[in-house]
Amino acid sequence: MATDDGTRSWTLTTVTDADTLTRVHALIEEMMSAGRVEDADRFPFEIAVAEIAANIIEHAALGQAVSMSLQLRALPERLEAEFTDEGRPARVDLEAVELPDALAERGRGLAIAMAALDELSYRRRGGVNRWILVRERAEPR
């Protein structure tokens, strides 16, 4: 879908299950193949979207089926992703997130997403979790 300001968007509405991550990657692939996105933007954006999706599946859904939607938006100057889910609240302070010790085996997901993005926000309202991810393009289109 394209709007007058040049924004194109791709949407996935699903219930979390074992194939959710595969569908998220497929949606990103659609977005990337629709317009030229440099690897310098693609890799950080894709890992950030994948980490937030994994976080929702693991912590908000606790491995159960919860309603989740993802909208990806490509603008001339930035890439955006917006997740909503009806799972448990995320108990996270994004201000305090940092990479763990090099030999830690867990706890890197949100830190990777933050390092890869220019903006990451989370809020919960009316029983719905909403994550917004923004990556400014290195070379605006």
Add this chain to the structure above:
Amino acid sequence: MTHFATRTTGSDVVVVRPEGRLNMVAAPRLREQLRDLVDSGSARVVVDLAATEFIDSSGLGALVSGLKAARQAGGDLRLASPTAQVRSVLSLTSLDRVLRTYDSADAAFDGD
């Protein structure tokens, strides 16, 4: 649980080759396989990442787990042929400082 392909080089180094996406779906399998290899006496391990198209924090956790197991057993775990996506994530997390990367799986333990 299906294992990733392994082979042994002439210098008693075991090479494991994960394929596809190394994420929360596949990472537990790699973690278990690396631990089993070390437990069975193979402490010099190369993870050949030529066919790993994507890695996330779960995949990194499996590599770190294998690294620790190998070092505790007196060996090491090294990476070979990472794809561009894998290199970008290793750099983003600074794990390229602890997980040593080589161009070729067969050369990863040359000279050791």
